[in-house]
Amino acid sequence: MIRVVIAEDHQSLIDGIKLSLEYEEDISVVGEANDGEVLIALIRAKRPDIVITDIRMPKCDGICATKTIKKEFPDIKVIAFSMFDQSEAVTQMKLAGASGYIMKNSSLKKLVEAIREVAKNNLFFDDAIMSKDTVTKEDIILSSREKEILRLIGEGKTSQEIADLLFIGKSTVDTHRKNILKKMSIQGKTDLIRFAVERKYDF
Template identity: 75%
Template structure:
């Protein structure tokens, strides 16, 4: 039996994965965490075979949590779990000791394959998805102002905060936000914020 702990700050996503994995006779979810500190404590208590962790989480991100987990329990396998492909972040997860990386929009079959692969001391990096998404995004050109606004969104600033910081109107900021959403094919405020936080590696 492969025991798994999932760390993700969106509970609905955890619930979906848990429900899907219930059908697998050789995999059992033994714990869940919504932030990095909780994940480290849970791993100390449950000692799972595999940890699936979001790269971006409150309190302690997936990179720091992975370093702590691998330092204390080198036998535990860690899979990075991300909404967006981030070469720098993925590289840092590898250096921290992660054995795999999958995108959050991956199929259940891919998630299961990743779990089983790393549990057998293999590695599983979603290279095909990564290369496809990365090449597509490399062709997207943001203006210097859009990049600046995206960076400020990633720092947690509101549209009004950004407007005050850049000495422009809030309407102008909102217009730039809409353009970024359209260029990146992102469809909601929450996803834009998460994207901005993860894309900070590119600035």
């Protein structure tokens, strides 16, 4: 029996996964968590085989939680479960020790396949992710100013607000944003904001 813990801040999504997995005779959901701190405490108590975790969670995000889990329990496998397919997020989870990465819009069949593959000590990454060129942390070279602006974008600041905070012109901020988009191969404003929020590097 593959013992699974699910971590996701949307309870309705956890309930849906649990309901669906009830029909799988070799998989058992032994716990659930809505934030990273509860997840880590649950792992220490339950010692599951696999953890399915969202990346963005309150208190302790999925990347931080994965690092802690792999440090304390190297044999426990982690599968990232996220709406973000940016290569940066995938790389962060890989570096943290995740064995798999599944998109939230993937089918239940794919999630079950991921659980079974990872349980056999294999890696499993969503086809939508594998079709992209995944970059490593070392491949990404942002200037200190670009990192600063990216951090402020992640905090929800507009270009004008960033310009005021950094005492530079709005046009300069816009230029930096364009450079970041190009370096990170991001297509537009919305994806840049999502990426900035998801990005977990130390700025």
